[in-house]
Each structure stands twice: as structure tokens, then as C-alpha cells.
Amino acid sequence: MLTLYHFPQSTCSIKVRLLLAEKKLDWQDNMLVSSEHHHLTDWYLKLNPNGVVPTLMDDDLPVFESTAILEYLEDKYTDTNFRLSNSYMRSQMRAFLIFVDVWPTPAVRTPSFQFGGLLRKFTAMTDEKFKSLVKKRPLKAEFYHSFDKNTGFSDAQIFTSFDVISRTIKRMDEMLQKFEGPWLMGAEYSLADMAVLPLIDRIQDLGLDGLWQDAYPSISHWLIRAQQRPSSLKSYIIGSRLSEQFPDIVGGAGSLSDWTDTYFERKLQV
Numbered sequence: 001m002l003t004l005y006h007f008p009q010s011t012c013s014i015k016v017r018l019l020l021a022e023k024k025l026d027w028q029d030n031m032l033v034s035s036e037h038h039h040l041t042d043w044y045l046k047l048n049p050n051g052v053v054p055t056l057m058d059d060d061l062p063v064f065e066s067t068a069i070l071e072y073l074e075d076k077y078t079d080t081n082f083r084l085s086n087s088y089m090r091s092q093m094r095a096f097l098i099f100v101d102v103w104p105t106p107a108v109r110t111p112s113f114q115f116g117g118l119l120r121k122f123t124a125m126t127d128e129k130f131k132s133l134v135k136k137r138p139l140k141a142e143f144y145h146s147f148d149k150n151t152g153f154s155d156a157q158i159f160t161s162f163d164v165i166s167r168t169i170k171r172m173d174e175m176l177q178k179f180e181g182p183w184l185m186g187a188e189y190s191l192a193d194m195a196v197l198p199l200i201d202r203i204q205d206l207g208l209d210g211l212w213q214d215a216y217p218s219i220s221h222w223l224i225r226a227q228q229r230p231s232s233l234k235s236y237i238i239g240s241r242l243s244e245q246f247p248d249i250v251g252g253a254g255s256l257s258d259w260t261d262t263y264f265e266r267k268l269q270v
């Protein structure tokens with residue numbers, strides 16, 4: 001029996017939900033509540049020592065790290081294959097999975113926290129409570145120290161995250177051209193698409209899709225195609241998008257065009 005500990009809005013959880021849906025696997029839903037910090041409780045830290053979601057339980061075996069979970073599901077359930085059969089193509093796909101974990105996954109946290117409702121949660125907390133929760137985080141203390149609890153990230157930090165997201169967009173565009181689409185690795189929808197879709201969808205939902213709208217129509221087309229797959233419709237459960245959780249502050253596609261316009265203006269000046 002497969003069980004998933006996850007949050008609706010967690011991009012790393014959506015990534016795993018996408019593959020579970022593509023592979024048509026049954027799984028038991030074990031939704032944690034991030035605002036109640038279920039992921040930092042002693043019982044959960046025994047399953048996932050990093051204190052983050054997702055964690056997949058295969059009976060009583062915990063599997064964590066979203067990319068490791070994708071590989072585990074592919075190794076174990078072989079009726080369908082989302083890793084490409086050609087060894088070279090598989091190596092290229094894996095290189096992209098590593099890129100996604102190292103660069104855009106952390107970068108997308110910056111605008112998610114700044115514009116996506118999380119800052120409001122921290123502002124409402126006392127300094128003591130915030131500090132004690134940061135201390136409990138086994139993996140992310142430095143990240144939580146990198147912003148001001150009340151004002152969030154500096155403009156420079158936000159624009160640095162846009163640099164990384166732009167680099168990701170460029171790399172995806174190159175893959176779409178090189179492998180001739182319609183998916184990142186060519187004709188087959190693969191783990192590469194599933195790994196990055198939740199991040200690009202998040203950037204769009206925050207209103208920052210201006211980062212690719214004009215220069216990279218290929219990404220807009222890829223995104224629509226990916227969002228319309230039955231697995232996406234199934235995996236984007238209510239609350240997956242921050243515009244659903246915080247409709248008063250997250251405006252959806254195009255709503256932060258002031259930020260993206262300023263970003264491009266500053267780029268022209270340097």
C-alpha cells in the first residue's frame with residue numbers, strides 16, 4: 001500500500017502526485033497541514049529526517065526526496081515508463097532532474113514566500129515563535145535566516161531568483177528545440193516535464209509569467225499542454241495553487257507584471 005504525506009500547495013508533492021497519476025497507481029492520502037507544522041513533529045521527522053514533504057510510504061518503508069520518490073516508483077512499477085528507454089536520452093533527462101533540484105527548486109521559494117502568502121503567516125508570529133520553528137528545521141534553517149520575518153526578501157534577492165528562473169526557461173526552450181518537442185525530452189512525456197511543471201505553474205500562478213511570455217512562446221505552449229494532461233487535472237487538487245489559498249494576495253497569471261517589467265528594465269541598464 002502506497003501512502004503519501006504531502007501538502008496540497010507543495011510543488012515537490014505535486015511532482016510526485018503527477019507521476020502517481022500518470023502511472024495510475026492507487027495511493028492513500030495523508031495530507032499534512034503546513035501551518036500547523038505537522039512536518040516538524042517528532043513522529044514525522046522519524047520518517048523524513050529533512051522535515052519536509054513529500055514522503056511516500058511503501059507499506060512501512062519511508063521514501064523521501066521527491067526525485068528519489070519518482071525513481072523509486074519507476075523502478076518498482078514498470079508497466080509504464082517515464083524515463084525514456086534510450087540510455088543517452090535517459091542520461092540527459094537525469095541531468096535535467098539534477099538541474100531542477102539544484103537551481104529552480106530553491107529559487108522558486110523566494111517569490112513563493114514573498115508574494116504567495118507565507119510572509120503574512122510569519123509576520124503574524126512572534127519573533128520567539130518564528131525562531132523556535134526555524135531551529136526545529138533540520139535542513140532549512142539557513143533559508144529561513146535569509147529573509148526578514150516581517151519584510152521578506154530584498155529586491156536584489158528577488159531579482160536573483162528571477163535570474164535562475166530565466167535560466168531554467170532558456171534551458172527548457174533549448175531542450176524543446178533540440179529534442180523537437182512536444183515535451184522536454186521529445187515525443188515522450190517524461191520525469192523531466194513532471195519535475196519542472198509545478199515550478200513553472202507556480203511562477204505563472206504568482207503572476208510572474210512575464211518572465212517568458214514575450215521571449216519564449218514555446219514555454220507558454222508547453223505549459224498549456226502539460227497543465228491539460230489528465231494527470232495534471234487530477235493532481236492539482238484544491239489548494240494546490242496559491243491563488244486558491246490566498247485569493248486576496250495572489251492574482252494569477254500576469255498579475256505581477258510590474259515586477260517582471262522592472263526586472264527586464266534593470267537588465268537593460270547593466
Ligand SMILES: N[C@@H](CCC(=O)N[C@@H](CS)C(=O)NCC(=O)O)C(=O)O
Nearest residue numbers: 010011012052053054065066067140
Ligand atoms: N528536496 C526536497 C525538498 C522538499 C521541500 O522543500 N518541501 C517543501 C514543500 S515544497 C516543504 O516541506 N517545506 C516545509 C518548510 O519549509 O517548512 C524534495 O524534493 O523532496
